[in-house]
Every structure is written in C-alpha cells, then in structure tokens.
Amino acid sequence: MVKLIAGNWKMHGTSADLGEVRAIAARAGELGGRVEVALCVPATLIHRAAEAVPGFTIGAQDMHANEKGAHTGDLCASMLHDAGAGIVIVGHSERREAHGEADADVKAKAEAGLRAGLKVILCVGESLAEREAGRAVATVAAQVDASLPQGPVDGARFSLAYEPIWAIGTGRVAGCEDIEEMHAAIRARLVAAYGEAGRGVRILYGGSVKPGNAAEIFATPEVGGALVGGASLTAADFLPIVEAGAA
Numbered sequence: 001m002v003k004l005i006a007g008n009w010k011m012h013g014t015s016a017d018l019g020e021v022r023a024i025a026a027r028a029g030e031l032g033g034r035v036e037v038a039l040c041v042p043a044t045l046i047h048r049a050a051e052a053v054p055g056f057t058i059g060a061q062d063m064h065a066n067e068k069g070a071h072t073g074d075l076c077a078s079m080l081h082d083a084g085a086g087i088v089i090v091g092h093s094e095r096r097e098a099h100g101e102a103d104a105d106v107k108a109k110a111e112a113g114l115r116a117g118l119k120v121i122l123c124v125g126e127s128l129a130e131r132e133a134g135r136a137v138a139t140v141a142a143q144v145d146a147s148l149p150q151g152p153v154d155g156a157r158f159s160l161a162y163e164p165i166w167a168i169g170t171g172r173v174a175g176c177e178d179i180e181e182m183h184a185a186i187r188a189r190l191v192a193a194y195g196e197a198g199r200g201v202r203i204l205y206g207g208s209v210k211p212g213n214a215a216e217i218f219a220t221p222e223v224g225g226a227l228v229g230g231a232s233l234t235a236a237d238f239l240p241i242v243e244a245g246a247a
C-alpha cells in the first residue's frame with residue numbers, strides 16, 4: 001500500500017510561506033504514485049495554497065460536523081471543499097483537549113467529511129498518564145471503536161493516525177515496538193468494524209516524525225504513513241520524510 005505522508009501546519013503559515021508549499025508539491029509530483037502527500041494548512045491559506053499547486057492535495061485541520069447553520073467561526077466540509085481542500089484532519093488531540101471534542105463529535109465529523117467528498121484522517125492517541133498506567137492500548141482501542149465513521153469505508157479516502165500525545169512536538173518519539181503493538185491493535189479494531197475492508201485503511205504514525213527517524217518508523221509493520229507537524233513546515237525538513245515514504 002502506498003504510504004500517505006500528511007503535513008499538519010497547525011497554527012503556522014501565511015501567504016509568505018507559499019514557496020514551501022510549491023517546493024513540497026513539486027517534489028511530490030516527481031515521485032508520482034510512489035507516495036501520497038498532502039499538506040493541511042490553516043483555513044486562511046487553503047484557497048491560495050490550492051490555487052498555487054493544482055493537482056496537489058491541500059487539506060484542512062478540522063471541520064464542523066453540520067452542513068450549515070448558526071456556528072460562528074466554524075467551517076463545514078462543503079466550504080473546505082469549495083476552498084480547494086481535498087482532505088481534512090479530524091479528532092486531533094489538540095482539538096480534543098482545547099475544544100472538548102469527544103469521540104462522538106469526531107465520528108460525526110469523519111462521517112460528514114467523507115459524505116462531502118473529502119478524504120479524512122482521524123486521529124487517536126493516549127496521554128502520558130494513560131501509557132504509564134499501562135492503559136495505552138485499551139485507551140486507544142476504545143477511542144477507535146467510538147470514533148470510527150459508519151462503514152463501509154474506502155481505504156483510499158479514510159485513514160487513522162495514531163499520535164501518542166506525549167510524543168507530539170516534544171522530540172520524544174514512540175519506540176518502534178510500541179508503534180507496532182498499537183498499530184496492530186488498531187488494525188484489529190478496524191477489521192472488527194469493517195471486515196476485510198478494514199485492512200485497506202492506512203494507519204499513520206504521528207509524533208515527532210523527523211528526517212532522521214522517518215525511515216525506521218516507515219519500516220515498522222502496519223505503519224501506512226505519517227502525520228507530521230513541526231517537520232512539515234519547510235520543504236527542507238518535510239521532503240526527506242516524503243522521500244523515505246516513497247522508498
């Protein structure tokens with residue numbers, strides 16, 4: 001299965017950074033079908049980025065589950081699609097924590113995104129306290145069970161991202177054995193939910209993925225790509241990760 005390498009710019013980036021988007025898209029285009037690449041930029045940048053790099057996938061970092069309505073400041077899937085987004089991240093731990101998003105909210109967002117024609121990356125992950133208490137796998141499995149969109153799902157359009165919260169932006173990456181164990185547990189939940197189609201859903205790893213550790217992470221069983229934060233902000237950092245994903 002071709003790996004999906006998605007960058008999440010979080011609250012970084014203005015039109016001054018479109019040169020990075022262009023450089024990333026140009027190399028991704030050269031790599032052709034060997035790897036799938038997307039950049040999830042701030043909502044304010046989606047339209048300009050999408051216009052700057054036709055054919056490359058620009059994405060969003062969140063969306064409202066409703067199709068329209070009185071939701072000041074929110075954006076729905078059709079608006080993101082209209083702006084040029086092809087993919088959306090839902091359930092990132094920074095949204096779950098700072099905006100009180102529960103599994104049911106995340107599930108509704110994933111379903112609405114898929115319905116609107118967007119690809120979806122759904123994030124799950126345990127806290128440090130949960131891992132230290134030996135509850136990492138149980139916590140994530142429960143999140144997956146409660147967050148997954150109603151099937152059937154198409155693995156080309158729906159991915160999971162395992163992001164241990166303690167590894168995000170900390171420089172502390174999960175060990176490959178821990179990643180393998182967690183991804184196997186997630187795969188079992190996907191198969192329980194979707195049958196054989198669950199094997200086609202890519203499981204990305206996220207949390208301090210860098211040029212120096214990407215190849216090792218990608219060689220780990222059941223790692224179908226990466227969701228990259230800090231190292232996706234520049235072509236110089238992101239492209240070696242993309243190349244590792246294409247190898």
Ligand SMILES: O=C[C@H](O)COP(=O)(O)O
Pocket residue numbers: 008092163167168169170171206207208209227228229230231
């Ligand atoms: O969405 C991306 C993740 O939160 C990982 O962020 P990071 O690569 O900066 O640790």
